[in-house]
Amino acid sequence: MTAKINAGRRHFLKTSVGALGGLMLGVYFTDAAADEAASMAGMAGPGLAGEAGQKAALIEPHAFVRITPDNIVTVIIKHLEMGQGSHTGLATLVADELDADWGQIRTEGAPADPSKYANLTFSPMMGTGGSTSMANSFQQMRKAGAATRLMLIAAAAERWGVHPAEITVKAGVLSHPSGKQASFGELAEAAARQPVPEDATLKTPDQFIYIGKSNLRRVDANAKSTGMAHYTQDVKLPGMLTALVAHPPLFGATVKAFDAAAAKGVKGVVDVVQIPTGVAVLAQDFWSAKQGRDLLQVEWDDSKAYQGSSDLQMAQYRELAKQPGLEARKEGDADTALQQAATVLTAAYEFPYLAHAAMEPLNCVVHLHDDGCEIWNGEQFQSIDQPAVAELLGLKPEQVKINALFAGGSFGRRANPKADYVLEAANIAKAYPQRQPIKLVWTREDDMRAGYYRPAYYHEIQAGLDASGKLTAWKQRLVGQSILKGTMMEMMVKDGIDPTSTEGSGEPYSIPNLRVELHTVGDVGVPVQWWRSVGHTHTGFATECFMDELAHAAGKDPLEFRRALLQDKPRHLQVLNLAAEKAGWGEKLPEGRGRGIALVESFNSYVAEVAEVTVHADRSFSVDRVVVAVDCGVPVNPDVIYAQMGGGVGFGLSAALGEKVTLKNGKVEQANFDTYPVLRMPQMPSVEVHIVPSNEDPTGVGEPGVPPLAPAVANALFAATGKRIYQLPIGRTV
Amino acid sequence: MKLNINGAEQEFDVSPDMPLLWAIRDHANLTGTKFGCGMAQCGACTVHVDGQAVRSCITPVSSVAGKRITTIEGATQSSKVTQALQEAWEYFNVPQCGYCQSGQLMSATALLGANPHPADADIDAFMAGNICRCATYQRIRAAIKRAAGQLA
Numbered sequence: 001m002t003a004k005i006n007a008g009r010r011h012f013l014k015t016s017v018g019a020l021g022g023l024m025l026g027v028y029f030t031d032a033a034a035d036e037a038a039s040m041a042g043m044a045g046p047g048l049a050g051e052a053g054q055k056a057a058l059i060e061p062h063a064f065v066r067i068t069p070d071n072i073v074t075v076i077i078k079h080l081e082m083g084q085g086s087h088t089g090l091a092t093l094v095a096d097e098l099d100a101d102w103g104q105i106r107t108e109g110a111p112a113d114p115s116k117y118a119n120l121t122f123s124p125m126m127g128t129g130g131s132t133s134m135a136n137s138f139q140q141m142r143k144a145g146a147a148t149r150l151m152l153i154a155a156a157a158e159r160w161g162v163h164p165a166e167i168t169v170k171a172g173v174l175s176h177p178s179g180k181q182a183s184f185g186e187l188a189e190a191a192a193r194q195p196v197p198e199d200a201t202l203k204t205p206d207q208f209i210y211i212g213k214s215n216l217r218r219v220d221a222n223a224k225s226t227g228m229a230h231y232t233q234d235v236k237l238p239g240m241l242t243a244l245v246a247h248p249p250l251f252g253a254t255v256k257a258f259d260a261a262a263a264k265g266v267k268g269v270v271d272v273v274q275i276p277t278g279v280a281v282l283a284q285d286f287w288s289a290k291q292g293r294d295l296l297q298v299e300w301d302d303s304k305a306y307q308g309s310s311d312l313q314m315a316q317y318r319e320l321a322k323q324p325g326l327e328a329r330k331e332g333d334a335d336t337a338l339q340q341a342a343t344v345l346t347a348a349y350e351f352p353y354l355a356h357a358a359m360e361p362l363n364c365v366v367h368l369h370d371d372g373c374e375i376w377n378g379e380q381f382q383s384i385d386q387p388a389v390a391e392l393l394g395l396k397p398e399q400v401k402i403n404a405l406f407a408g409g410s411f412g413r414r415a416n417p418k419a420d421y422v423l424e425a426a427n428i429a430k431a432y433p434q435r436q437p438i439k440l441v442w443t444r445e446d447d448m449r450a451g452y453y454r455p456a457y458y459h460e461i462q463a464g465l466d467a468s469g470k471l472t473a474w475k476q477r478l479v480g481q482s483i484l485k486g487t488m489m490e491m492m493v494k495d496g497i498d499p500t501s502t503e504g505s506g507e508p509y510s511i512p513n514l515r516v517e518l519h520t521v522g523d524v525g526v527p528v529q530w531w532r533s534v535g536h537t538h539t540g541f542a543t544e545c546f547m548d549e550l551a552h553a554a555g556k557d558p559l560e561f562r563r564a565l566l567q568d569k570p571r572h573l574q575v576l577n578l579a580a581e582k583a584g585w586g587e588k589l590p591e592g593r594g595r596g597i598a599l600v601e602s603f604n605s606y607v608a609e610v611a612e613v614t615v616h617a618d619r620s621f622s623v624d625r626v627v628v629a630v631d632c633g634v635p636v637n638p639d640v641i642y643a644q645m646g647g648g649v650g651f652g653l654s655a656a657l658g659e660k661v662t663l664k665n666g667k668v669e670q671a672n673f674d675t676y677p678v679l680r681m682p683q684m685p686s687v688e689v690h691i692v693p694s695n696e697d698p699t700g701v702g703e704p705g706v707p708p709l710a711p712a713v714a715n716a717l718f719a720a721t722g723k724r725i726y727q728l729p730i731g732r733t734v
Numbered sequence: 735m736k737l738n739i740n741g742a743e744q745e746f747d748v749s750p751d752m753p754l755l756w757a758i759r760d761h762a763n764l765t766g767t768k769f770g771c772g773m774a775q776c777g778a779c780t781v782h783v784d785g786q787a788v789r790s791c792i793t794p795v796s797s798v799a800g801k802r803i804t805t806i807e808g809a810t811q812s813s814k815v816t817q818a819l820q821e822a823w824e825y826f827n828v829p830q831c832g833y834c835q836s837g838q839l840m841s842a843t844a845l846l847g848a849n850p851h852p853a854d855a856d857i858d859a860f861m862a863g864n865i866c867r868c869a870t871y872q873r874i875r876a877a878i879k880r881a882a883g884q885l886a
Contacts, residue, residue: 083829217824218827221823221829222824225824225829225832225835227764227765227767227805227807229829233769284760285760285761286756286759286760286769287748287753287760358831359776359778359833359834359865359866359867360768408768408831408834409833410831411867441769444770444771444776445772640827643870646873647830649869650869650871651867672771672773672775673773673775673776673865674775678865679871680862681866681874681875682862684869684872686872
């Protein structure tokens with residue numbers, strides 16, 4: 001389903017003279033627009049909206065553009081910049097409609113205010129995820145830009161005594177044939193006093209000056225190339241203390257007793273306080289806090305802790321898969337079709353827990369003061385964090401001010417459905433009697449051992465081919481934990497099925513008899529969470545690897561086999577064909593090399609990838625080249641799309657090659673990058689990205705590059721060696 | 735203890751075993767150098783000591799007293815190699831989240847200092863200690879080569 005935001009939606013605009021005397025533009029949406037936003041809810045990806053999104057009856061101002069007399073246009077960005085390019089992307093939309101000069105554009109993160117800055121995909125919630133930033137902002141940000149442009153024109157017309165239609169705007173300058181000229185900055189104050197246009201006309205694609213063009217510099221490229229970009233880790237406030245927390249070694253354990261005498265003896269340590277998640281050491285700097293924490297003596301109560309082990313857990317999953325699960329999807333009659341099939345194939349796939357392991361370990365700054373609380377954070381889920389902190393501290397949500405900083409990666413982790421690390425920071429501020437700002441810092445080990453992993457999963461698939469090799473039946477059983485259960489998004493779980501568990505299973509192929517069943521495991525005490533591309537991380541692998549295996553069993557080329565099942569799916573077919581063509585599918589490779597293909601639709605974007613591998617005599621292997629074809633609607637920032645596809649390939653390959661979190665008697669066995677190896681430069685393949693030209697509304701690119709990578713590599717390894725991969729990670733050898 | 739950071743000698747009241755990273759970040763208030771792992775696994779904390787790339791997260795301040803310490807802030811001001819790399823970083827839109835990029839640039843500066851015309855394999859080998867979780871590796875490689883060309 002394509003996100004169609006009605007360009008004709010009625011809206012009201014309002015302006016005010018900003019603090020700096022410039023133009024502040026607010027856009028008010030009517031009920032009709034809110035209803036429309038609600039109707040889109042649930043359409044995208046992990047779809048955080050559900051029923052909450054059905055009641056998006058908020059009619060509140062959206063303030064997105066600020067022009068100041070210094071001729072700077074600041075675009076207020078409601079979505080976290082965590083690397084995916086949201087600041088550049090959303091600024092592009094405004095700059096284009098405004099006919100601004102790209103050099104005068106600046107961006108800043110929006111404050112936490114869902115009434116103004118809701119994600120229209122999961123309205124009324126404010127948050128970033130599901131690769132929705134561009135999809136839900138495309139019309140909204142362009143309208144803000146177009147309306148601002150008209151007001152600048154009206155101000156110039158008034159000043160010069162000319163008709164507005166005679167004024168042209170180019171690169172941030174308004175001109176009249178008489179020779180009169182003025183910059184945005186010169187007109188900012190006068191423009192702020194203009195009536196707000198009811199419905200500014202948006203450009204047609206042929207009029208775009210920035211949308212679809214490859215040559216834009218990222219708005220954050222300079223700051224991030226000079227060490228000047230500001231992350232939570234870099235916040236320094238007067239009197240601020242750094243806090244490190246001793247967490248229990250087991251999930252679900254609690255503090256029984258602790259002795260802080262030695263910790264308090266460390267120079268620089270200011271206090272030690274108990275909080276619900278452990279014991280916090282507060283100090284003048286990180287190193288003192290770390291030394292203090294190392295000297296803490298904590299006795300843990302393990303009576304309610306999870307003490308399971310990963311190998312045993314997977315064995316239980318395998319057992320569970322022998323029983324029928326809850327039905328998640330059904331077409332025709334899979335059981336009968338399997339009985340009638342000429343050939344029946346069965347395969348099982350196993351997936352470990354995965355850590356997000358963003359480069360910036362989790363952190364959060366909280367300053368509790370008399371009037372409320374102020375937070376500095378790489379803030380991804382305002383509608384979870386703000387009310388959670390307010391409730392903890394006995395404040396109203398609007399008394400919790402959140403400053404949205406850049407995040408040093410996230411991959412989903414900073415959108416914690418339980419506000420885990422943000423609440424931990426707030427709990428320390430609450431427990432510490434002095435009201436100094438507190439910076440909670442997690443070490444890499446804290447970050448990696450805190451849970452909220454991509455859940456471990458087990459899949460078992462049976463499929464049937466008829467005598468001609470046609471796929472007639474597909475029966476898939478999944479076993480794993482639910483991400484949504486027990487969270488604010490639990491309403492998305494329908495009839496016991498968490499859609500993020502099963503999304504993408506058996507898709508997008510035309511299979512006449514299909515059944516997907518799910519066992520949701522409830523007795524495993526390891527917290528789980530969405531991880532870049534969510535359920536598709538495992539369903540994409542199982543589906544695409546098994547498709548490949550079926551193609552071989554049917555004696556058909558894997559590309560041809562897929563094509564035959566996609567006759568009514570033109571967008572899927574197009575990316576599949578494009579990737580195959582650009583990769584030279586069908587051309588012979590030397591001995592020891594192999595080529596594999598995979599196709600996954602996720603978050604309304606279509607991505608096919610062809611991987612080429614070389615397998616060496618010692619069974620070690622390298623992934624040499626990956627060709628990506630993507631259809632994400634209008635390619636707003638092609639360079640960002642190239643970067644996200646390349647990054648998605650790298651992220652997917654990292655997990656496929658070596659990432660896994662394992663538990664032994666409840667204890668996480670990995671702690672840092674020595675035991676949790678992630679992709680390094682020598683392992684990075686050459687990635688080529690091809691974008692399908694499109695005028696469809698844009699869809700996401702942050703996640704969809706990830707899912708096809710691992711199956712494409714596994715299928716390539718099969719082509720090279722004849723050996724199938726049923727378990728991730730693959731490891732160093734095949 | 736006296737430390738020479740970016741050409742300025744400053745007195746620091748810190749314990750001798752404090753890693754240089756935290757003296758730079760928490761005491762000299764230079765936050766371009768990042769904390770990523772604390773055990774020289776990721777390279778986000780890379781700085782130069784007498785021109786050599788070191789991981790500041792495991793380098794005790796006592797071991798660098800009297801030596802020339804250069805951070806990304808100092809290199810941005812004074813190193814022509816770093817400046818050429820930064821131009822190339824922007825040219826290729828290298829950064830995504832950006833958190834590792836100071837360390838990448840400091841490693842790349844040291845690489846070009848030792849080997850002004852590195853081949854792909856040289857770049858891979860030298861830069862293997864710097865993790866980029868966004869996997870911007872392909873663009874980093876291209877940017878290093880562009881900078882090398884500009885400096886030639």
